[in-house]
Each structure stands twice: as C-alpha cells, then as structure tokens.
Amino acid sequence: MQVGITKFPGTNNELDVKRVLKSLGIKNELIYPNDVKKMDDMDALILAGGFSYGDYLRPGIIAVQTPIIENLHDYANSERFVIGICNGFQMLCETSLLPGVLSTNTSTKFISKWVSIKTRVTSSPLLKGMANRILRIPIAHFEGRYYDANEEITKLANKNQIAFKYCKDDGEISLEDNPNGSIENIAGIINAKGNVLGMMPHPERASFQYLGSEDGRIIFENLIEELKC
Amino acid sequence: MYSGKAKDVTLLEDNNVRITFRDSISAFDGVKKEELNEKGRINCKTSVILFELLNRYGFATHYLSQLNDIEMICKNVEIKPVEVVCRNVTAGSFCKRYGVDNGIEFETPIIEFFLKDDDLHDPLVAKEIAIQLGWITKAESTLMESTTRAVNQVLSAIFERISLKLVDFKLEFGSTDEGVLIIADEISADTMRLWEIDTGEIKDKDRYRKDLGGVIDHYKDVLQRLEEIESYPEISIKSTAEITIELKKSVLDPAGEVTLRSLKRKGYQGVEEVRLGKSAKISFSLTPSPNLQEIIKEISDSILSNPLIENYTFDFSSGE
Numbered sequence: 001m002q003v004g005i006t007k008f009p010g011t012n013n014e015l016d017v018k019r020v021l022k023s024l025g026i027k028n029e030l031i032y033p034n035d036v037k038k039m040d041d042m043d044a045l046i047l048a049g050g051f052s053y054g055d056y057l058r059p060g061i062i063a064v065q066t067p068i069i070e071n072l073h074d075y076a077n078s079e080r081f082v083i084g085i086c087n088g089f090q091m092l093c094e095t096s097l098l099p100g101v102l103s104t105n106t107s108t109k110f111i112s113k114w115v116s117i118k119t120r121v122t123s124s125p126l127l128k129g130m131a132n133r134i135l136r137i138p139i140a141h142f143e144g145r146y147y148d149a150n151e152e153i154t155k156l157a158n159k160n161q162i163a164f165k166y167c168k169d170d171g172e173i174s175l176e177d178n179p180n181g182s183i184e185n186i187a188g189i190i191n192a193k194g195n196v197l198g199m200m201p202h203p204e205r206a207s208f209q210y211l212g213s214e215d216g217r218i219i220f221e222n223l224i225e226e227l228k229c
Numbered sequence: 230m231y232s233g234k235a236k237d238v239t240l241l242e243d244n245n246v247r248i249t250f251r252d253s254i255s256a257f258d259g260v261k262k263e264e265l266n267e268k269g270r271i272n273c274k275t276s277v278i279l280f281e282l283l284n285r286y287g288f289a290t291h292y293l294s295q296l297n298d299i300e301m302i303c304k305n306v307e308i309k310p311v312e313v314v315c316r317n318v319t320a321g322s323f324c325k326r327y328g329v330d331n332g333i334e335f336e337t338p339i340i341e342f343f344l345k346d347d348d349l350h351d352p353l354v355a356k357e358i359a360i361q362l363g364w365i366t367k368a369e370s371t372l373m374e375s376t377t378r379a380v381n382q383v384l385s386a387i388f389e390r391i392s393l394k395l396v397d398f399k400l401e402f403g404s405t406d407e408g409v410l411i412i413a414d415e416i417s418a419d420t421m422r423l424w425e426i427d428t429g430e431i432k433d434k435d436r437y438r439k440d441l442g443g444v445i446d447h448y449k450d451v452l453q454r455l456e457e458i459e460s461y462p463e464i465s466i467k468s469t470a471e472i473t474i475e476l477k478k479s480v481l482d483p484a485g486e487v488t489l490r491s492l493k494r495k496g497y498q499g500v501e502e503v504r505l506g507k508s509a510k511i512s513f514s515l516t517p518s519p520n521l522q523e524i525i526k527e528i529s530d531s532i533l534s535n536p537l538i539e540n541y542t543f544d545f546s547s548g549e
Contacts, residue, residue: 057507058535065532094535101537108483147480147538181481 001227004031004042008063011050011087016204020220023208033066040071043227044081047088049140049202059102059143060090069095081126081223082196086141089188089198098189098198099156100148105141106181112140114212115179117164117187117201118171124194125226126219127163134171135164135215137201139179139187144200146182146189153183164188164199234259235272235419240305244406250276250299254419256438258347263437269299271448275417277301278455279384283412286383286466287516288376290412291403306403306413310364311354313377314341316397317385320422321435323397326353332429338381340374343399368522369410373402375517375547376412379466382547384416386462388423391454393432396422409519418448468513470525472533472543475506480538509533517547 003021005014007030014030021028031039039045053062063069069091076082076097084092092098105111117137119130148156156162164187167173178185180200188199203216230246231238237249250269255262273295280292280301291303316323319333323341342359343351356374359365365373377400385395398421401414414420423432431439432447476482482504489503511528515521525543534541 057533061532061535101535103480103538104483106481106483108487145481149537181483 001027001043001224002041003028003223003227004039004045005029006031006045006047006068006088008033008050008052008066010052010054011048013048013050013085013087013202013204016202017046017048017085020204020207020217024220024224026224031068033063033068036067036071039068039075042080044083044223045072045075047082047084047091048204049086049088052087052091055087055143058090058094060087060094063087063091064095072097076191076196079193079195081226083126083219083223084196084198085202085204086139086144086200089200090143092196092198097196098191099152100146100189102141102143102200103145103147104143105145105179110140110142111144111179112138113179114138115187115201116167116169116171116177118167118173119164120162121160121190123160124163124190124197126190126194126197126222128222128225130218130222132171133218134167134169135201135203135206136169136213137203137206137216139201141180141200144180144182146184146186146200148183153186156189157184159192161190161192162186162188163190163197164201234262235269236415241302244305245293246303246305247296248301248303248415250415254434254437254444256434258350261438265445267445268448271445271452272415272417272419273299273301275448275452275455276415278452279416280412282387282461283380283383283416285461286464287518288380288383288412289409289518289520291414303413304405304411306405306411308345308401308403308413309369309373309410310345311342311359311373312345312351312399312401313373314343314397314399315339315377315381316341317381318394318396318422318424320396338378340377342370342373345401369402369404371545372410372517372519372522373400375468375545376400376402379468379517379547380412382466383464384421386464387455387458389426390458390462391451392426393451393454394424394426396424398422411519418451423451465514466516466547468515468517468521468545468547470509470511470513470543470545472509472511472525472529472541473506474508474529474534474539474541475504477538477540507533517545521545 005017007014090102119133122131165185168177190197203219206213206216230240234255235253239247250273252264252268277295293302295301316339342354344354388395403413418433436444484505485503492500529541
C-alpha cells in the first residue's frame with residue numbers, strides 16, 4: 001500500500017503529511033507535477049498545502065493545469081481516495097472535483113491560528129466514527145472563504161456533503177467563530193461519492209501530541225484503515 | 230442574386246458565391262460612371278493576388294479561388310452595413326471633412342467606420358453608434374478594427390516592396406452562415422489609394438475621380454508589379470488581448486471594502502463603492518481572427534477567471 005503526496009513548486013506541507021504517514025507506518029511517495037504514471041500506482045493521493053506556483057492568479061489555478069491534476073478526474077473516478085488540504089482544497093475546487101471556490105478572507109488578512117471545527121457527516125469512510133466530533137486544528141490561509149451560490153450550498157447540505165464547519169470549542173456553530181467569512185461556516189466538503197475530501201484546516205499539523213493536538217490524526221487513520229480493507 | 234456598381238454576385242448550388250467583376254467604374258456615389266475596357270479583369274486579378282496573400286498571412290477572408298479572368302469563387306457572407314477605412318496619410322474626403330492638407334502622415338494609422346449607404350453618401354459613423362444601432366456588435370467592431378490594422382501592416386509592406394505607398398484603403402466584412410466575421414468584397418486599386426513612393430504619382434481610383442487619365446494603364450502597372458513579386462516579406466503580426474477580471478456584483482470584495490474605508494477616512498467625498506479586479510495582457514504572434522477571439526474567451530473562462538465568482542471583459546488589438 002502506498003500513498004502519494006503532491007509536491008508543486010511553492011507548496012510546503014508535503015513533509016508534514018509525510019511525517020504523519022510515516023508515523024502510521026505507511027509507505028509514501030512525493031508526486032511531482034509530471035509524475036502521472038507514478039501517481040497511478042498510488043492507492044490514495046493527498047494534495048498537500050502551500051502556495052503552488054506562488055498562487056498569483058488564483059490559488060491552485062496554475063497547479064490544476066499540470067498533468068497530474070489533469071489526470072486527477074480519472075484517478076478520482078477510479079474510486080480512489082483524494083484528500084486536498086488548504087491549497088489542495090483550492091485545487092480540487094478549481095478543477096471542479098469539488099463544487100464552489102475559496103475566495104479572499106473577509107478580513108483581508110492571512111489568518112494563522114488554532115480553530116475548532118465540527119464534523120458534520122459520517123457517510124464518507126474518511127470521516128468514519130467522527131459524527132459531531134469537534135477537532136482542535138490549525139488554519140493558515142489568505143483565501144479560505146468558501147463560496148458558492150445559495151442553492152448549491154443547500155444541495156451540499158441536503159446530500160450530507162458538508163464535512164466540517166468552524167465552531168466554538170463546545171461545538172456551537174456561530175458567525176463569531178467563522179474565521180474567514182466562509183458561507184455557512186464551511187471548513188471542508190466531500191464529493192457525492194465520498195472519496196474526495198477538501199478542507200482548509202491542516203490535520204497534519206494536529207497529528208502529534210507535541211504539536212498541541214492530535215485531533216487531525218483520525219482522518220489519516222481512517223484513510224489507512226480503508227486502504228487496508 | 231445581387232448586382233452592384235462594379236460587380237455581380239451569384240449564389241451557387243454549394244452555397245458559395247461567384248463574384249463577377251464588370252468593366253464599370255463609378256465615383257461620387259454612382260453619379261459619375263463609365264465603362265473601361267479590361268478593368269474587370271485587372272481588378273479581379275488584383276483582388277485574387279491580394280486575397281491569396283491575406284489568406285497566406287492567416288487572415289480569415291471570403292476568397293476561395295479564381296474561376297476565370299473576371300470571376301472568383303467566394304464564401305457566401307452577409308455583408309455588414311458598416312465598412313472600415315484605414316488611413317496612413319491624409320487624402321480625399323478626410324482632408325475635406327477636417328480642412329487639412331493632403332499628404333500628412335499619421336503616427337498611428339487612423340481607423341474609421343462608414344455606413345454603406347449611397348443615398349446618405351456613406352457617412353462616417355462613430356463606433357458607439359454602429360454598435361447601439363445594431364449594425365455591428367462590440368466584438369465585431371473590435372475584430373474589424375484589429376484585423377484592418379493588421380491588414381494595413383501586411384499590405385503596406387507588400388506595396389512598399391513595389392515602390393508604392395499605401396495611403397489608405399477600405400475593407401468590407403461579412404458574416405458566414407456560422408456567424409464568423411471575415412474579410413469580404415474586393416481589394417484593388419478601386420478600394421485603396423496608392424502613390425508612387427519616389428514621385429507621389431497617383432496610381433488608384435483618384436485618377437478617375439480627378440480626371441487625371443490613364444486609369445487602366447496605372448491599374449495595369451500596379452497589377453504587373455504585384456505579379457512580379459517573387460518572395461513575400463516576413464511580417465511579424467501581433468495580436469494583443471487585454472482582459473479585465475472583476476468579482477461579480479453579488480460576491481463580497483473584501484479588498485475593495487478596505488480600500489473604500491481608506492478613501493473615506495482620507496476625506497474623499499462621494500466615494501460610493503470600490504471593486505478591485507485583475508487585468509491580464511496577452512500578446513500573440515498570430516493574426517487577429519475570429520478563431521483567436523474564441524481562444525482568448527477559452528483562456529479567460531478556464532484559467533484567468535473563475536466563473537463562479539468572476540466576470541471578465543476583453544479588448545483585442547493588433548500592432549507591430
């Protein structure tokens with residue numbers, strides 16, 4: 001079993017993800033923009049965060065023009081798991097594997113802080129056993145304001161595709177705990193099939209006690225468990 | 230199908246048209262007219278050479294082939310009611326209209342739009358008027374202007390090679406059944422002004438308008454020089470697209486809001502809203518064409534903007 005972690009010029013989270021996978025005893029490989037063949041050998045793919053190609057035009061938009069992301073639709077259609085974290089989530093939206101778009105934070109500031117998020121769905125194997133679980137987890141982004149037309153958000157909610165919402169430490173979901181202005185406090189979503197997850201918070205930075213939280217670790221553990229099945 | 234002042238157009242079974250060049254010549258909206266032996270043949274051949282040239286340089290034109298001495302086969306188009314004139318040097322009606330001397334060279338070629346209507350004496354029209362009255366669309370006006378500028382670049386270089394100065398010319402455009410805008414009609418000494426570079430001698434239809442005589446001899450001379458060109462010059466045609474991307478009205482623009490607050494704090498009165506967008510300027514080493522316009526739309530839709538939250542507009546031009 002092998003998990004691929006994408007590496008684009010300007011991304012900087014791949015080694016953090018690698019460390020978590022290593023601690024779980026999982027073989028993993030960095031996947032560079034042209035590594036289509038290598039990517040196809042991977043049992044799952046994690047799009048690590050950072051600032052691909054400088055994020056100049058729009059976050060993730062240049063990365064999604066590369067061969068591995070062009071191949072990602074086929075890859076995801078083959079029922080394999082794809083997790084996009086932060087810039088990876090932005091890529092998944094820009095390439096339309098997930099609906100919506102991540103736009104500039106309402107505060108116009110880069111936000112780097114610990115937040116609480118509440119898990120909303122249980123239909124995806126990636127979120128197994130996490131119903132209503134509150135995770136203490138860091139965010140670090142400038143464009144994290146999830147946006148889509150209201151009717152699309154309703155669809156997402158009805159189909160249980162909203163994965164995480166920003167919340168208070170006790171799980172209450174309120175506007176004041178919305179760090180970036182995301183519509184409906186959305187912090188992460190999954191696709192209809194449940195095999196593609198996109199999230200702005202960084203589970204890899206909350207996977208060891210010495211980092212202050214290991215709440216994010218369960219997402220990787222769920223992934224590994226699924227792959228072992 | 231249609232009979233004009235100097236040409237007849239016949240619709241063929243395959244939906245192409247046959248354009249027949251007659252020996253007629255006319256001026257001043259048809260008030261002055263005459264038959265000149267060989268004129269049809271000369272203008273047909275001149276048009277054929279110049280259309281083949283434009284096709285070779287990547288322009289979209291109606292020309293398909295030459296049928297015989299006086300006829301060519303072209304794509305069937307609906308001719309736009311507005312024609313484009315490009316001027317490198319002041320001459321003719323331009324001098325009369327503005328009371329300026331003949332022969333002043335423009336730093337940048339001038340583009341003018343005229344309404345094709347003999348009864349109204351083909352009046353000059355502002356682009357905005359032609360668009361708002363529905364004669365052409367904004368996208369068409371942009372393509373007509375940029376195409377005409379690029380054609381000017383090519384024709385000026387070709388005529389310079391045969392010691393002639395391209396003073397001005399007009400182009401007509403038409404749209405095909407598929408709605409693609411292409412260069413149509415004819416391109417000959419009837420539709421342009423050509424001066425001998427060394428002497429300034431007139432080689433075009435002004436010989437007829439001004440009763441200078443030798444119309445056919447000079448038309449023939451221009452054609453002969455064109456026929457003798459052995460190799461065509463390398464001309465680098467450039468097209469530029471300027472794309473402006475804006476957040477949709479319904480989408481919050483935090484950066485615009487911050488800027489607005491700052492302007493208000495500085496005491497600028499009456500500032501209502503600030504929206505910050507992006508702009509991109511893309512240069513192509515390609516001839517302006519409907520196809521290129523489509524490519525720019527595709528780039529804008531798929532990469533430069535995210536249609537969920539952004540709108541874009543683009544302007545299109547060509548230049549050296």
